[in-house]
Amino acid sequence: MIEPRVLAHKLDFSWKRFFLQWEWMLVIIFIAINVMNINLSEYYWDYDNLRDAMMGFLDKSFIVLPMVLIMILGDIDISVGSIVALSAVIMADLYTMGVPMVLAMLICLAAGIVCGWINGMLIVKYKELSSVIVTLATMIIYRGIAYVILEDQAAGGFPEWFSFLGWGYVGPIPFILLAFVCFAILFYLLLHKTVLGRQIYAIGNNANASRYSGVKVDRIKIFVFVLAGFMAAVTGLFLTARMGSTRPNIATGYELEVIAMVVLGGISTAGGKGRMIGAIIAIFLIGFLRYGLGLINVQAQMLLIIIGLLLIAAVMVPKLKIKRTQKLRKT
Amino acid sequence: MESRNVGSFVMPMGQQTQANKNKRTISSYVVQFRELGLLFFILLLAVLIQMRNPSFLTWENINDLITNTAILSILAVGMMLVIITRGIDLSIGATLALSGMISAMVVSHFPQVHPLLVLLLGTGIGLVCGGGLGYLVAKIGILPIIATLGMMNVFRGLTYLISDGKWVSAHQMTTSFKFLGTGTLFRINHLIWIALFIYLIAYYFMGHTRTGRQIYAVGSNPEAARISGIRPERTLWLVYVIMGGLSGMAGVLWVSKFASAQGDTASGYELSVIAACVVGGVSIAGGVGKLSGVLLGAILLGIINNALPLINVSAFWQMGIQGSIILAAVLLNAIVKRGVDRNHLMRRKV
Numbered sequence: 183m184i185e186p187r188v189l190a191h192k193l194d195f196s197w198k199r200f201f202l203q204w205e206w207m208l209v210i211i212f213i214a215i216n217v218m219n220i221n222l223s224e225y226y227w228d229y230d231n232l233r234d235a236m237m238g239f240l241d242k243s244f245i246v247l248p249m250v251l252i253m254i255l256g257d258i259d260i261s262v263g264s265i266v267a268l269s270a271v272i273m274a275d276l277y278t279m280g281v282p283m284v285l286a287m288l289i290c291l292a293a294g295i296v297c298g299w300i301n302g303m304l305i306v307k308y309k310e311l312s313s314v315i316v317t318l319a320t321m322i323i324y325r326g327i328a329y330v331i332l333e334d335q336a337a338g339g340f341p342e343w344f345s346f347l348g349w350g351y352v353g354p355i356p357f358i359l360l361a362f363v364c365f366a367i368l369f370y371l372l373l374h375k376t377v378l379g380r381q382i383y384a385i386g387n388n389a390n391a392s393r394y395s396g397v398k399v400d401r402i403k404i405f406v407f408v409l410a411g412f413m414a415a416v417t418g419l420f421l422t423a424r425m426g427s428t429r430p431n432i433a434t435g436y437e438l439e440v441i442a443m444v445v446l447g448g449i450s451t452a453g454g455k456g457r458m459i460g461a462i463i464a465i466f467l468i469g470f471l472r473y474g475l476g477l478i479n480v481q482a483q484m485l486l487i488i489i490g491l492l493l494i495a496a497v498m499v500p501k502l503k504i505k506r507t508q509k510l511r512k513t
Numbered sequence: 514m515e516s517r518n519v520g521s522f523v524m525p526m527g528q529q530t531q532a533n534k535n536k537r538t539i540s541s542y543v544v545q546f547r548e549l550g551l552l553f554f555i556l557l558l559a560v561l562i563q564m565r566n567p568s569f570l571t572w573e574n575i576n577d578l579i580t581n582t583a584i585l586s587i588l589a590v591g592m593m594l595v596i597i598t599r600g601i602d603l604s605i606g607a608t609l610a611l612s613g614m615i616s617a618m619v620v621s622h623f624p625q626v627h628p629l630l631v632l633l634l635g636t637g638i639g640l641v642c643g644g645g646l647g648y649l650v651a652k653i654g655i656l657p658i659i660a661t662l663g664m665m666n667v668f669r670g671l672t673y674l675i676s677d678g679k680w681v682s683a684h685q686m687t688t689s690f691k692f693l694g695t696g697t698l699f700r701i702n703h704l705i706w707i708a709l710f711i712y713l714i715a716y717y718f719m720g721h722t723r724t725g726r727q728i729y730a731v732g733s734n735p736e737a738a739r740i741s742g743i744r745p746e747r748t749l750w751l752v753y754v755i756m757g758g759l760s761g762m763a764g765v766l767w768v769s770k771f772a773s774a775q776g777d778t779a780s781g782y783e784l785s786v787i788a789a790c791v792v793g794g795v796s797i798a799g800g801v802g803k804l805s806g807v808l809l810g811a812i813l814l815g816i817i818n819n820a821l822p823l824i825n826v827s828a829f830w831q832m833g834i835q836g837s838i839i840l841a842a843v844l845l846n847a848i849v850k851r852g853v854d855r856n857h858l859m860r861r862k863v
Binding site for chain 2: 258260304308310311312314315316318319320321322323324325326327329330333334438441442445451452481483484485486487489490491493494497498501502
């Protein structure tokens with residue numbers, strides 16, 4: 183007689199499991215990096231410097247938030263960097279043509295939403311195509327449109343108040359940090375406290391099973407890709423405000439850094455696993471690492487290598503662990 | 514349903530297949546004549562461009578066009594193998610730059626080294642890069658897109674570090690080295706000969722060797738391949754090694770042809786290569802792809818790159834057009850695949 187297996191509604195809380203989470207590992211690496219940086223440079227542990235460094239790397243962190251959702255769905259979006267460029271270029275071009283700035287900013291956000299919607303529609307309508315190839319194609323197309331609009335020129339001359347987005351402070355806190363915290367809280371709540379969030383995990387684990395249990399898979403996928411487009415446009419706003427002008431080649435390679443942060447944050451590339459907080463820690467981890475190494479004059483190219491290796495190491499560690507347990511099981 | 518059931522019961526075998534043949538979807542014809550269609554499209558495009566600018570179909574221009582397409586078509590062979598195994602390689606532009614930079618520096622420091630040795634050296638560097646990448650993808654099981662994105666950065670960063678951000682320019686290279694990419698044999702550029710040679714080997718390899726057929730098997734169904742005694746990991750690894758070797762060789766040819774090695778050589782070139790494959794009918798879902806299609810795809814992209822300036826289209830349109838071609842080709846492949854599947858269903862006995 184076989185007893186039916188009873189699944190508990192909630193896992194029992196255990197301290198061991200709590201501390202064995204990937205996020206604690208990240209916290210330890212984060213502290214280690216800070217200790218290393220403090221020892222390397224006397225200018226590191228200074229509030230003004232840290233604050234300015236944060237303003238420098240936080241622009242791309244806006245894309246990390248929706249990318250977490252996309253990768254939990256089991257998809258990937260490599261067109262985000264191009265959406266940043268396209269929406270920023272559209273905004274700058276409209277403004278130089280005489281459209282009021284506020285309207286141009288709204289159109290910038292709308293352009294991001296449209297780009298994301300196109301990605302989502304293509305992926306949902308053509309399920310046999312992987313999101314890699316679809317967003318690869320749209321990545322080239324969006325960047326191509328940006329080049330067609332602005333050719334090799336830069337557009338700028340925005341009103342004074344616009345630069346507040348990139349350089350402004352609310353009290354002692356940079357505005358961009360404040361905006362990031364707001365968005366991060368919103369996305370955290372969306373992923374971990376709403377039905378939609380649970381459904382995203384369900385789709386990532388098994389899309390077919392979720393469809394049969396009544397989850398509107400297509401609609402959720404499109405929504406998540408639209409979110410990614412919207413956040414890419416937000417990044418476009420902040421990045422343009424910070425640089426004062428925009429070009430069609432801004433934000434190249436952002437997709438790599440964003441994906442690196444998400445993967446480092448413990449989100450599985452196979453989908454269905456990972457948490458928002460890990461990705462948020464990873465943003466600051468890579469940001470501070472970059473800032474600290476920049477202080478001691480490590481070349482930008484060295485940073486490229488480090489980020490590439492970090493990305494690979496972050497995906498490798500869990501894979502190796504799985505391989506080892508499989509081997510143990512076989513013997 | 515009822516009538517068809519009766520029909521298949523009554524009708525003799527020959528008539529039945531006859532009846533089913535009439536029910537074929539358009540897509541199944543498209544698959545059959547895919548290469549012909551692509552060829553027809555290329556000819557049509559050539560005629561249209563010729564009408565706008567009569568200097569297009571001249572011997573010099575066509576020679577130029579094919580010479581410029583040679584490197585693309587070499588890389589497309591490797592990319593075809595990678596895509597057939599359901600992968601993708603975004604690092605080839607960086608591998609190309611790395612091997613090109615190292616060989617250019619070798620040439621500038623040791624001018625007496627024979628160009629063919631340099632070509633071998635570059636291929637070797639590519640093989641090592643591909644070997645590392647293949648290890649990550651095949652043995653550890655990292656998604657190809659993530660692994661190649663990461664390694665792309667590593668290789669590109671290494672290129673900058675080795676060269677210290679400097680260029681190796683034409684006057685630092687020996688004439689014999691530049692002759693490798695610009696010289697001609699029977700009035701035809703070396704690059705074209707090399708590309709032809711590689712296509713011949715690849716034709717034999719893909720169609721007539723066991724390993725070549727195993728690549729298709731692994732691509733169409735890795736599990737079935739494993740059960741029938743193929744080791745998918747080994748095949749996967751081999752595919753990335755070949756891709757690396759080809760891009761390493763292409764790096765040397767590139768540097769020799771353009772007589773300059775820079776840190777950002779060929780950045781974004783992987784997209785053109787992927788475009789050539791996808792246009793040539795290599796399926797992203799794996800297991801499908803023909804050399805003839807890939808060659809035609811590469812030529813189509815070469816024509817577009819070559820002809821845009823000739824018909825007064827700004828170079829800034831190039832990227833957008835290329836992206837649209839990839840998207841259109843991928844969507845067409847998907848739609849055709851659906852039609853073929855429906856065709857198979859229709860031909861099944863009910």
